[in-house]
Amino acid sequence: MQHRFSLLLLGGCILCWLLTVAFLPKSSTTTMFKVKFPFSAAGLTKQQAAAHLLNRFSFGATPNQISEVAEIGLEKWFDHQLAASINENELNEQLKDYDALHLNNEQILNKFVRADQLLKLAVEKGLVANKDSIKVNGDQKAYKNQLKELYEELNLQPMAELHRQLINQKIIRAIYSKNQLQEVLTSFWFNHFNVSLTKNQSQAFVLNYEQEAIRANCLGSFDALLIATAKHPAMLTYLDNAQSVSNNNEVFNPMVTAKINKRIQRRMDLLEQDSSNNNRAKKIKQLAKAKQQEGLNENFAREVMELHTLGVDGGYTQQDVTELARALTGWTLSPALAANKGIAQQKMIEKFGKETLLNKGFVFENDFMFRADKHDSKEKIILGTKLKEGGGFEEGINILQMLGKHPSTAHFICKKLAIHFVADTPSIQLVQQMANTFIATDGNIKSVLLTMVQQVEFWKAAISHNKVKSPFEYIVSTARATNAEVHQPYQLFNWCNKMGQKIYYYQAPTGFPDQSVSWTNAGALVNRMNFGLAFATQKIPGIKVNWAELNHYHEPESAEAALYVYSDILLPARDLQKNINRLLPLIKDIQIEQKITLAAKNHEMAIELDTTELNAEWMNNNHSHSIMQHRSNNQLNAIKSSATMHFSNSVNNTIAQVAGIIIGSPEFQRK
Amino acid sequence: MTNRRAFMKSGAMAIFATGIGGVIPSFVAKAAQLQKNNEKGKTLVCIFQRGAMDGLMAVSPYADAYLKTARPLLYMSPASTEGQLIPLNERFGLHPSLNSLFPFFNDKSLAIVHGVGSPNNTRSHFDAQDYMESGTPFNKGTSSGWLNRAMGLSDQKNNPFQAVSITSAKPRSFYGEHATLSVNNLQDLVIQTKGNSILNNLAAKSFEELYDETSNQLLNKTGKESFDALKMLNSNDLKNYHPSDGVVYPTSSLGNALKQIAFLIKMDVGLEIAFAESGGWDTHFNQGTANGLLARNLKDLSDSIAAFWKDTAAYHHKVAVMTMTEFGRTVHQNGTAGTDHGRASCMFVLGNDVMGGRVYHNLPILAKENLEDERDLPVTTDFRSVFSTVANHHLQLKNNAVLFPGWKGEELTIINHKL
Incomplete structure (x- = not known):
């Protein structure tokens, strides 16, 4: 009993202190001076503690860095790392030749293309007769040379070059960035909200995803990070939400949809009767069939709950997954990034006018688009919370915010952080302390890290050195x-x-x-x-x-x-x-x-x-x-x-x- | 053909002892002992299909009218206009991309078990794989994998090649107290930099000493596993390995893994449990039918297994192959011409002692009321029924209490029991 009470008391103190921290400007120096890291209690010398701090919050110490950190003070070094505002001129100089870093998603999409996309473009421009015409007798070298020439002629670059730049810039940043914690956390959160170059539809967006969704939010609040990733084209395509739609909505007259479907059907029938067009008919028929069948894809909704927020034991059901998927229908890419350059979407925007669409509940935000006409606006119940009929974009945001602040999320995220920064099997108490801070600060990542580093358990991990580097x-x-x-x-x-x-x-x-x-x-x-x-x-x-x-x-x-x-x-x-x-x-x-x-x-x-x-x-x-x-x-x-x-x-x-x-x-x- | 003698580093061991005046290492004795090991000589090859294979498309109950209604874009039959199913019987058809497996079904060495899954209804890839590999579907605390426990039941002792996983990470199935070997490429098992080979050996010796010294148990144990294996492995043998005449493995990671496993089997090093995996089965989007995403994966699976089976033709009395996947996929297609996470899927079991040429199943008709949560093919065969049957009748281990603690289910009659 006594024990529990003192824990509560301690929790309360931390809470008060954290509330102060949460509202401080970028550098929390003044508060940090009051913070003393309890490394002595773990039996560490200042030098050992500095080494531990660098082991866990940077990608490893550089020569003499341990002494430097011990000199300026561990707390002060950590404070600077939390602020992540150390000048990076030297790093930027090293990165200056990576042109992809200065392009937005649309520019990247238009600059870096796969060989099959290149050939399609070349055929369109009449540079080659058809996509097979440059495969001269299976001569690989000649084929590659021709591809190279086409890339040059069309002022494009191979997709592999984008992959190379993404990988190289990360390695350079990890080695040379002075804001090491920011880089460590960028890796951590990227891995938590994983997207992959293995998926064709996502690969062009991964570089921007890391920069804009992850690095920019890695020391902010958790729900901002969650929403930034959920809206980013890399995630929307990686977990298929860009395609997850509902045709049961009242935004547009259902009569219109029926009419369109009828017209497609008629065209198909005509085509099918014409034997010379049989193949084309088949293709169109397939497309039309797919269109009629389009609907929910619960991939993203499941992973949001299982992997991004609540954790697999966080208390959700299959029903919750489906309901969340319904709430997120219509979340998709802006037309400029969509397949086929979003011709269909562009046409729709032209036809109705942006103003009308905005009034109907559409949202256009940089690379993100919310299609009200593809959103399931019927009532939903997620984790016991009722979302009233007629909801639009905001219901997805609200539910993500609710998930981002959920106590299960607090535990799940804090455990992952503790595993990464402290030990493979952190104590329940440590995770609880961190989760308390998470909840009290609405998921303020800096505050959670500060709580972690003030626990003796964090410093004791330096004695066993039992985490193996990735x-x-x-x-x-x-x-x-x-x-x-x-x-x-x-x-x-x-x-x-x-x-x-x-x-x-x-x-x-x-x-x-x-x-x-x-x-x-x-x-x-x-x-x-x-x-x-x-x-x-x-x-x-x-x-x-x-x-x-x-x-x-x-x-x-x-x-x-x-x-x-x-x-x-x-x-x-x-x-x-x-x-x-x-x-x-x-x-x-x-x-x-x-x-x-x-x-x-x-x-x-x-x-x-x-x-x-x-x-x-x-x-x-x-x-x-x-x-x-x-x-x-x-x-x-x-x-x-x-x-x-x-x-x-x-x-x-x-x-x-x-x-x-x-x-x-x-x-x-x-x- | 090369045999074990050539495979073992001949003067071997010489290499490690060079000029250091060290004692004769224990593995020399061990190598001799290997011959006595694994007298039963059985090998089980497990292939994990990560991401959840759509069993309803791989081995499709095409005669079920409900299937056609549930997945109009994904339905195939032996009468499909493009890409026909290969009929197995009046109810099931094999996906055309699995055609290289069909001869084995025909000659009755390949059995298919349908409706397999876990009693735990999680639809999380990670949890379901974890449960399947630990062999304890309701217990997250089980620290060992079922294949590691299987090793403990075998007669073999201290053979670094008793259990080998050709994967980039140690699979969950291999976690546990018994030493296993996990390596993406056997050729990596050599300490070398360009230059002086004596220095390389000195470096190797130094590393061995250091890993032996470390207080980190994980690094200590894995270090030992590495050195035990690399001291016996002559990486040139693998570099020069040629599969049997006419056998071509796909260049995929699964193809490469099975090729290396075939190599180890032919080297007769006492390989008892082999593990390989294949990814990309999570077909939420544009799954395709005769062509497309799933078809490509099935073709790789099928061609890799077929190449392996032909390559190891002389060892068929010893070897069995078993596939597994964490769960199946929804009976209904989803809104993006794919399928979402479901419950039961199917497994393939291949071997001379397998009573093949049949689809073993208890599948209901796919009417909505028969489905789990009104959406998924229900699990009618516990995956442990299949695992234990293969472990007990092929590997002859006979200890379900250790392999699958707490499980009291029934085994299947799919393997001829000849002891």
């Missing part, structure tokens, strides 16, 4: 930990894919699973080890690491020393003595092997390398042109003279080998 977190944290220059982000995507996480291509609406067990299987694990080795030994094209720079150009005096030094650089603030003890005997072998290899190579080639060549080799091995150029000659000479070049090279290779093992090690997989 493949994406693994590759990005590797690049961050090593200050890597990433010129070909797509190479990292390929590795990520091999480890089991093909980002943006997860077909099911559940998104990728978020618990360690999902990422841990033999194949993926071996690929992680190979990635560590390939990355560290500079075998991944377009990715450069400067191992010497990372240790401020101090060469470790031995392989053992390298093991200590680079363990600390890659996994700061961790106790790695056990690991080191295990590796020490092996490291000696590695160094000996490196020396033998090098000696053998030199002997075989029988080439006396002169200093200039050695210089070039050092540069090559380190891929540090830009950085090296900024260093004075004195410094360079000092580095070179610190050891003979042979030794440098050998040590350099040994360092890479050792670093590869650390990156592929189990400790680096944990966050």
